[in-house]
Amino acid sequence: MSLVGDTARAEDVAQESFLRAYKALADFAGKSSFLTWISRIASNLCLEILRKEKRRREDSWDALVERLGEKAYNLVHESDAFGRGIERRDFIRRLLSELSPESRLALTLRELQGFSYKEISDAMGCSLDSVKARLRRARIDIIERLNVIDGVSADE
């Protein structure tokens, strides 16, 4: 859900992953576990979606934060106490969309799913070093963008 947005879309993507797995079942050679194999199919589908989404993006992160002002700070740091659940989720999604699709997927698999580096590398079909590089890149990019929010908030 943190990758594709709302629950309905996440469910649609999950169903599509299973459908692709069903169609490709004859290609499953048993070299990896079934879970790894199906994770890879789902990862490829997510990457396709994230790449399309990245091409559609409108304004820059800095402009968006400037426009929202202190609200951006509250959306990240406050809980849903202000009834901003959906707004906050959209904002977080927008923040994550600043990352490259590969970094975003690696970070989501690590932080949300609790995948190990090995599991991420299997799911994404890349080396362990690539996983580490993608996680580092993702965290630096997020911290930089959160710093922009904190900076704007401090100025106000």
Next chain:
Amino acid sequence: MDHEKLRESVLLLRDGELSPSERFAVEEHLKECPSCRQLAVAVEAIGPSLFNDAKPPASEQFISGIMSRIDESAEKEIGDKKLDLPLRWWVPAFSFGLAGAVLLAAMPRQRQLLTMESLFAARANVVADRVQDPQVAYLSDLLAVQLEER
């Protein structure tokens, strides 16, 4: 380890996948480097800040949704196969038909018909001479006149 390398390891410390020696080096470095300590705190905050939404439970229609999509896909494949069979024959049949039509259109039809009629008239003349039948002779003459008129 230089500072840059240590800083890179700080970014991964949270994951618990550094080797024991790397982890020891990073932890020792954090005791004396405020900027890396700040970075470690920021990295720690990413998970709780950005990924704290509870995972939604799968809807009741999830499995039935997958099954119906699989059925739809199978039906589409069967439909495609049914379409494939006549297409395999229609394409060459249509091609041959079209080629024949083009050939016919390109042929000098009028001239060929005249040639055929001339041959027929000549043949009728020979038959009329042989048979010596007035009716055959009449038909033969009629044909010859019509040919001359054209």
